Amino acid sequence: xxxxxxxxxxxxxxxxxxxxxxxxxxxxxxxxxxxxxxxxxxxxxxxxxxxxxxxxxxxxxxxxxxxxxxxxxxxxxxxxxxxxxxxxxxxxxxxxxxxxxxxxxxxxxxxxxxxxxxxxxxxxxxxxxxxxxxxxxxxxxxxxxxxxxxxxxxxxxxxxxxxxxxxxxxxxxxxxxxxxxxxxxxxxxxxxxxxxxxxxxxxxxxxxxxxxxxxxxxxxxxxxxxxxxxxxxxxxxxxxxxxxxxxxxxxxxxxxxxxxxxxxxxxxxxxxxxxxxxxxxxxxxxxxxxxxxxxxxxxxxxxxxxxxxxxxxxxxxxxxxxxxxxxxxxxxxxxxxxxxxxxxxxxxxxxxxxxxxxxxxxxxxxxxxxxxxxxxxxxxxxxxxxxxxxxxxxxxxxxxxxxxxxxxxxxxxxxxxxxxxxxxxxxxxxxxxxxxxxxxxxxxxxxxxxxxxxxxxxx
Amino acid sequence: xxxxxxxxxxxxxxxxxxxxxxxxxxxxxxxxxxxxxxxxxxxxxxxxxxxxxxxxxxxxxxxxxxxxxxxxxxxxxxxxxxxxxxxxxxxxxxxxxxxxxxxxxxxxxxxxxxxxxxxxxxxxxxxxxxxxxxxxxxxxxxxxxxxxxxxxxxxxxxxxxxxxxxxxxxxxxxxxx
Numbered sequence: 001x002x003x004x005x006x007x008x009x010x011x012x013x014x015x016x017x018x019x020x021x022x023x024x025x026x027x028x029x030x031x032x033x034x035x036x037x038x039x040x041x042x043x044x045x046x047x048x049x050x051x052x053x054x055x056x057x058x059x060x061x062x063x064x065x066x067x068x069x070x071x072x073x074x075x076x077x078x079x080x081x082x083x084x085x086x087x088x089x090x091x092x093x094x095x096x097x098x099x100x101x102x103x104x105x106x107x108x109x110x111x112x113x114x115x116x117x118x119x120x121x122x123x124x125x126x127x128x129x130x131x132x133x134x135x136x137x138x139x140x141x142x143x144x145x146x147x148x149x150x151x152x153x154x155x156x157x158x159x160x161x162x163x164x165x166x167x168x169x170x171x172x173x174x175x176x177x178x179x180x181x182x183x184x185x186x187x188x189x190x191x192x193x194x195x196x197x198x199x200x201x202x203x204x205x206x207x208x209x210x211x212x213x214x215x216x217x218x219x220x221x222x223x224x225x226x227x228x229x230x231x232x233x234x235x236x237x238x239x240x241x242x243x244x245x246x247x248x249x250x251x252x253x254x255x256x257x258x259x260x261x262x263x264x265x266x267x268x269x270x271x272x273x274x275x276x277x278x279x280x281x282x283x284x285x286x287x288x289x290x291x292x293x294x295x296x297x298x299x300x301x302x303x304x305x306x307x308x309x310x311x312x313x314x315x316x317x318x319x320x321x322x323x324x325x326x327x328x329x330x331x332x333x334x335x336x337x338x339x340x341x342x343x344x345x346x347x348x349x350x351x352x353x354x355x356x357x358x359x360x361x362x363x364x365x366x367x368x369x370x371x372x373x374x375x376x377x378x379x380x381x382x383x384x385x386x387x388x389x390x391x392x393x394x395x396x397x398x399x400x401x402x403x404x405x406x407x408x409x410x411x412x413x414x415x416x417x418x419x420x421x422x423x424x425x426x427x428x429x430x431x432x433x434x435x436x437x438x439x440x441x442x443x444x445x446x447x448x449x450x451x452x453x454x455x456x457x458x459x
Numbered sequence: 460x461x462x463x464x465x466x467x468x469x470x471x472x473x474x475x476x477x478x479x480x481x482x483x484x485x486x487x488x489x490x491x492x493x494x495x496x497x498x499x500x501x502x503x504x505x506x507x508x509x510x511x512x513x514x515x516x517x518x519x520x521x522x523x524x525x526x527x528x529x530x531x532x533x534x535x536x537x538x539x540x541x542x543x544x545x546x547x548x549x550x551x552x553x554x555x556x557x558x559x560x561x562x563x564x565x566x567x568x569x570x571x572x573x574x575x576x577x578x579x580x581x582x583x584x585x586x587x588x589x590x591x592x593x594x595x596x597x598x599x600x601x602x603x604x605x606x607x608x609x610x611x612x613x614x615x616x617x618x619x620x621x622x623x624x625x626x627x628x629x630x631x632x633x634x635x636x
Binding site for chain 1: 476571584
């Protein structure tokens, strides 16, 4: 039997029993949601529809609708892409890496974090897909399929193609990992529906639960599958942002051509991913009254991850500046001088303030255990991480090697609209998830209840 | 359909530690357990029931190796044999360039192959019908199912044994398996 020190704070408060766990989580699926859910859903849908118009114009008229010009030929599209992919890192990190490290606090938050990951990756994928302009022939451009352009294959030496493989693999493996975890919980909802006589629910969740019955042999195989999937997903999650960073790092543009990019991007991704998880969970726990499952301790531990990754990102920013000076390459030096003091200085300093200074406040226990402060800082970090990608992309491009072609980037309403579209998509999907799926992994929480629940700790 | 309508005795347990001890004492009495159903994974139960370690990790390795071979065959076939081109001054067989896609394909096939195998061996499918001995076994109760036809001891004795091991309820159940 597993014994845990009583000095450790309980992970589940409120003296919950196993039955309470099922009741508290399933009730969100079984009962009608509150008016707040409907309001949030309507706002998300309106955002989605407004954004859909921008997508329509982009597809119909082409990407000339965006504010790109000859000098700044990559801007909001790839900024948003990298931002969303970064956010998509927290879910699998929580469920895979924290599983390997045997961190039990992941169990209350992994389900919604993984859902967030999947929706964020879908949002990210919108940008590279739509920027191809002609979506319908995009398949031939990115997949190694035989085609009528001679025998010209896709270029496996291009990091953009590596990205296609990395993101599709990451998305599909995360989806499978998430679904495997959902199966036992769907079975719980199915059997509760059978007991209560809700036939339609029983049929739908019956199909979703794949005929799961909780046999000891199946649980034993399930545990092996989870462990091996975690082992596979751990290098995978690190590889995705590494490869995204190579989109930049393998080019010869000053400001991009640096070997520090892969670890720097991965740390930034975890940083922004945890910030988004915090933003969502603070709302979810409040609206769904899950304070006993997602406790202040959970928020505090996530804030500690934010301090660590935020500090790594801060060191990376300083290293970039140092290396630009130390390299002696004047183009590199100018790229960074221009970032800090040029026309985009406000973006650079917003990034520095949001990403380097604000998370340092979490060194104070009072701040990192304060929900309002955590919520505000998590949003500041998300803003900062958007600026980081904007700074890296736009300030490196807008003043290129020929001063005669220097330019500024101004987004059009279609750039803004595309970004809104992904927000609408993300929140619509997350709200639908929180309505129809169990937001907490019940089976896992039940398995730790006896050892880390409040009742045992008090005894 | 001679298998139709098998008779079972179903013991319901409230706590995983009582369940684990119960499995040992039931087995010591020479009773064969059909299967135990739990709402969450109970650690150590597979040893008590005599289940061997799952070989799914071997399946994962094999599928991963297949992914690795497929990725390399595809890339070497396309970029080295079918349409050789010099890209970035590298030779026709730029192995380092192949690493990312090879890695991703290895992980992709390994994960999907293992999960597919898991679904097949555990008989999990959307139209699958669960063996429900008690509807509460996915909620908060552990269920030990003992098949009468598989045991020489009579049902009354089995029920007494289950009661002494801490079962909160002991029921009869006929299942079409």
